[in-house]
Amino acid sequence: MSHPNAFLGPRGRLALAKCVVDDGWSLRRAAERFQVSVATAVRWARRYRELGGNGMEDLPSRPVRSPRRTPARRERRIIALRLNRRWGPARIGYLLGIHPSTVHKVLSRYRLARLAWLDRATGRVIRRYEHDKPGDLVHVDIKKLGRIPDGGGHRVTGRATGNRNKTGTDANRRPGYAYLHNAVDDHSRFAYTEILTDEKKETAAAFWERAHAAFNAAGITVRRVLTDNGSCYRSHTFKDALGPGVKHKRTRPYRPQTNGKVERFNRTMLDEWAYAQPYASETERVAAFPAWLHHYSHTRGHTSLKGQTPASRVTNLRG
Structure with missing residues (x-):
């Protein structure tokens, strides 16, 4: 033009x-x-x-005839597969016998939403939100993580050796599971986590009291907490720990996407700490956690914050 x-x-x-x-x-x-x-x-x-x-005025450069254009019937099949099955260009192309780039051009031509923007269960566009101030909403969740036996687990030593290390441990000291209680601020993504032994209501309530104190020390005034419908969060003990100044919200049943920020934190934690390197024991992995948690909140650039750190969004945290 x-x-x-x-x-x-x-x-x-x-x-x-x-x-x-x-x-x-x-x-x-x-x-x-x-x-x-x-x-x-x-x-x-x-x-x-x-x-x-x-x-x-300039005329459009599109040719009058396009004999090699994808037929309308095939375009309709591509769109139907995308809407009904939520498949990407590669799977649709393999099924229909056409190149994935051709499928991508058809999807772009009709301006269909990317799969990353969709909820795989319903096919609806995901509604993303972010509260305006730190403390307006804190996501709380528990991540169950298998402990590493002494000598290393099967991810490092192989299935046979890992099983021998696991079964050779004293019966009173079997690896079992660790329960990571997490609290993530919605606005800043500032995180507080503790590795505890269970997910009982008393444990969850005590964790929240310490997490609340940590957020206050960082200059975050918590106004609302979002959890799932676990029994520990539906208890009166946890309600008493929250106190009258904090409003408690729970997600819809079977809808973990609502608590998506802490769920994404769980995945980042597994990728960058729990399974990031071979650990010879659970003690070694636990010892590496405080440094990683500090790195996550203070020095690691967050993609949803356009490369900023969570600490940069917390008032007065850096003085």
Whole structure:
């Protein structure tokens, strides 16, 4: 598209065409006056005779016929597979026998939402939200994580050796599970986590009291807490720990996406700490956790914050 104020933009083309058609100038004289070729003068004069002043705009570059374009019936099949099964271009292309890039062009042509924007269960576009201030909402959740036996687990030593390390441990000291109680601020993603031995109501209530104190020390005034419908969070003990100044909200049953920020924190924690390197024992992995948690909140750039750290969004945390 040409600039409207360009020398041979729509207004300049119209003046050139009027000189030839209305004023009777020769094509060579008009071309010399407007510093264009004779062929250009012929084109705009012919366009003016056929379409008038409206013909001075650039025509679309799309061809009149596209014999190699994907048939409409196949396009409808591509769209139906995307909407009904939520498949990507590769799977749709393999099923229909066409290249994934062709499927991608069809999906882009009809402006269908990306799979990353959709809820896989319902196919609806995910509603993303973020509260305006730190403490307006804190996501709380528990992540159950298998402990590492002394000598290393099967992820490092292999299935056979890992099982021997696990069964060879004293019966009173079997690896079992660790319960990571997590609290993540919605606005800043500032996180507080403790590795505890169970998920009972007394444990969850005591964790929240310590987490609340940690958030207050960081300058975050908690106003609302969001949890799932676990029995520990539905107890009166946890309600008493929250106190009258904190409002408690629970997610809809079988809808973990509502508590998505802490769920995403759980995945990051597993990728960057729990399974990031081979640990010889649970003690070694637990010892590495405080440094990682500090790195997450203070020095690690967060993609949803456009590279900022969670601490940079907390008032007065950096002094």
